[in-house]
Amino acid sequence: MLNLVGDVSSAARILPDLNGEKLFIQRGEGAYLWDDKGRKYIDTALGFGAVLLGHADDTVNAAVAQALIDSAAPSWAHVREHSAATALARHTGELSKVMFTNSGSEAVHLACRAARAYTGRGRIAKMAAGFDGWFDDVSFGNVTSAEACFETGARPATQRTTLIRFNDFDDVERLFAEDQDIAAVILEPMLANAGCIMPLPGYLKHVQDIAHKHGALVICDEVLMGFRLYAGLAGLREGLDPDLASVGKAIGNGVPVSAVVGKPHILAGFAEGRVARGGTFSGNPMACAAVSSTLSLLDECDYERLIQRGNDLREAIEAIFESHNVTISTSGYGNVFGIWLAPAAPTTYDRAAQIANPEFTKALHLALREEGVLMMPSPYGRIYISFEHSQIVIEEMKVAFEKAAGKLSRQFGNA
Numbered sequence: 001m002l003n004l005v006g007d008v009s010s011a012a013r014i015l016p017d018l019n020g021e022k023l024f025i026q027r028g029e030g031a032y033l034w035d036d037k038g039r040k041y042i043d044t045a046l047g048f049g050a051v052l053l054g055h056a057d058d059t060v061n062a063a064v065a066q067a068l069i070d071s072a073a074p075s076w077a078h079v080r081e082h083s084a085a086t087a088l089a090r091h092t093g094e095l096s097k098v099m100f101t102n103s104g105s106e107a108v109h110l111a112c113r114a115a116r117a118y119t120g121r122g123r124i125a126k127m128a129a130g131f132d133g134w135f136d137d138v139s140f141g142n143v144t145s146a147e148a149c150f151e152t153g154a155r156p157a158t159q160r161t162t163l164i165r166f167n168d169f170d171d172v173e174r175l176f177a178e179d180q181d182i183a184a185v186i187l188e189p190m191l192a193n194a195g196c197i198m199p200l201p202g203y204l205k206h207v208q209d210i211a212h213k214h215g216a217l218v219i220c221d222e223v224l225m226g227f228r229l230y231a232g233l234a235g236l237r238e239g240l241d242p243d244l245a246s247v248g249k250a251i252g253n254g255v256p257v258s259a260v261v262g263k264p265h266i267l268a269g270f271a272e273g274r275v276a277r278g279g280t281f282s283g284n285p286m287a288c289a290a291v292s293s294t295l296s297l298l299d300e301c302d303y304e305r306l307i308q309r310g311n312d313l314r315e316a317i318e319a320i321f322e323s324h325n326v327t328i329s330t331s332g333y334g335n336v337f338g339i340w341l342a343p344a345a346p347t348t349y350d351r352a353a354q355i356a357n358p359e360f361t362k363a364l365h366l367a368l369r370e371e372g373v374l375m376m377p378s379p380y381g382r383i384y385i386s387f388e389h390s391q392i393v394i395e396e397m398k399v400a401f402e403k404a405a406g407k408l409s410r411q412f413g414n415a
Contacts, residue, residue: 012048016362016377018369028055030388033374041374042397046384049192049224049336050249053297054388060253063293067285074285084288087295088251088259091232095245095261099270100283104223105133107246107258108186110277112137114244115184115217117275118266125175125216126186128156128163129349131193132221132246137161138186143194143380149350164207166191167200167348172207176214184217187242189225189234195340195352195380196332208240217243217266223258227251228336229307231298250298255290301387309394310334310385316398324409335385339364341412356380360412367404373397 007022008014015023024036031054033043043055053060067080085098101107112124124137129148132138140156141147141163147156148163152171155178156163162179165171176182187204191197208218220235220242227250228234235242243266248258260267269275281287311334321328330337331345338345341360346352356379365377373396375383385394 016366018366023369023374030054030056031386031390031393039372041369041372042389042393042400044373044375044383044385044397046386047249047254049228049382049384050252051254051384052228052250052386053253053294053301054386055254057253057294057297059297060255060290060293063289064255064286067289070285072284072286073280078285078288080285080288080292081283084283084291085259087292088247088261091227091295092245092247092261093233093236094263095233095242097262097264097267097271099260099267099277100287101248101258101260101279102256102281102287103133104221104246104248104258105135105138106279106282107223107248107260108133108138108219108221109135111219111244111246111260111262112184112186113275113277114260114262114267114270115219117269119183119215119217121181121183121216123157123160123162123179123181124184124186124219125162125164125172125182125211127166127188127191129166129194129197129352130186130188130191130221132186132188133223143349144353149353165348165350166194166197167203169200169203169206172210176210176216180214182211182214182216184219184244185211186219186221187235187240188221189229189238190332191349192224192332192336192382193380194349195338195346195356196336196382197346197349197352198331200347204235204238204240208242219243220245222246223248225336227295227298229333230303231295231301251294252287252290253294255287255294257287257290259291306385306387306389307334309389309391310337313383313385313394313397317401320398320401321405324405325413326405326409327414332382336382338380338382340379352380360408363408363411364404367407368400371400371403373400373404 129143137160140161225234226247244262314330329345341357342355361379362377
C-alpha cells in the first residue's frame with residue numbers, strides 16, 4: 001500500500017512510466033541527475049526553474065550546512081536574516097523592503113494581502129492561464145482550467161479574483177470599466193506556465209499604466225523569471241514600475257525560499273502591525289544563507305553567454321525537427337523556453353490551447369528520457385538550462401534531440 005498521495009507531494013512531479021518503470025531521483029550535481037538505478041540524465045526542469053547555478057553548488061551547500069549546524073530554527077531574530085534581505089534588496093530597485101516566505105505561492109498570497117490592505121479593495125486581477133501559486137484565490141483560471149478561455153463580456157470572476165486575457169490590450173481597459181474593486185493586477189514577464197507565451201511589445205507597460213490610473217497596484221510575479229535573465233527582476237528590465245513583487249526559486253538555487261519585495265509605503269502596515277503576517281520557517285537561517293550565497297555568485301555569472309547558448313539550442317532543436325519533417329516552434333528566452341508542435345508559437349492562451357498537443361510532448365519526454373535527457377511531459381512545459389549546462393552539455397542535448405526527432409517523425413511528421 002502506498003502512503004504518499006498520488007506517489008508525489010506536488011502534482012508537477014508526476015511522470016509517465018518508461019518501459020514499465022517509474023522514475024525516482026537519487027541525487028544531482030551540476031547539469032545532471034541520477035536515478036535510483038544509477039542512470040544519469042541531463043536535467044532541463046531544474047527544480048522548475050529554481051536551480052540556476054546547477055545542482056548541489058558547493059558554495060551554496062556549504063553556507064546552508066553551516067546555518068543548519070548553527071541552528072535550524074532559533075525562533076528569534078538571527079544573524080543571517082538582515083544580510084539576506086539587504087543582498088536581495090540590492091537587486092530590486094525601489095522595491096527595497098523585504099519579507100521572506102517559504103514558497104512562491106506564499107509570496108504571491110502575501111503580496112495580494114499587502115495590496116488589499118493598502119488599497120482597501122477586495123479583488124485581485126490575474127492573467128487567465130497564468131500560474132501564480134496554488135492557493136485558492138490565485139489558482140482560479142490556471143492553465144487548462146475551463147475558465148481560462150473566455151469571450152468578451154463573459155469574464156470569469158470570484159469574490160476575490162478576476163481574470164484578464166494576456167496580450168489583449170482592450171481587455172484590461174474593459175476590466176476597470178466593469179469593476180472598481182480591483183486592489184492589484186498580477187503581471188508575469190511572460191506566461192511561463194502556459195508554455196512561455198511572450199508579451200506583445202508594450203503590453204505589460206499598458207496594463208501597468210491602466211492599473212495605476214485606476215488606483216490599483218501592480219504585483220510582478222517574478223517567482224519564475226526573477227534573476228533568470230539577469231541578476232534582478234525581469235519586470236524592471238522591461239521598464240515597469242511595480243509596487244510589489246514576489247520572488248523565489250533562483251534566489252536560493254533550489255533551497256526552499258521566497259520573498260515579497262515592495263515599496264516602503266506599501267508594506268508599512270506590516271511593520272506597524274496593522275496587517276497580519278507570520279510563518280515559523282519564514283526567513284529561516286538555511287534559506288537566508290542560501291539567498292546571500294546564491295546572489296553573490298549570480299552577480300559574477302555571464303548571463304549573456306548563458307542566454308546565447310540557450311538560443312543556439314533552441315535554433316538547433318527547431319532545425320533538427322525540420323530535418324525530420326516535423327514542424328515545431330519555440331517560445332521564451334534562451335535559458336527558459338517552450339516547444340510547440342506548430343509553425344508559429346502562440347501569442348494568446350486561446351491559440352495555445354488550440355495547438356497544445358499532450359500526445360506529442362509525452363512522446364518527446366519518453367524519447368528524450370531514453371536518451372538521457374529529462375524534460376517536462378506537458379504541452380505547457382518548459383526547458384531550462386543552468387550555468388552548469390556547458391557547451392559540452394548542450395551538444396549532448398542536441399544529439400538526444402536528434403535521436404528523439406527520428407523516433408517521432410513517423411507519428412508527427414508533416415503530411
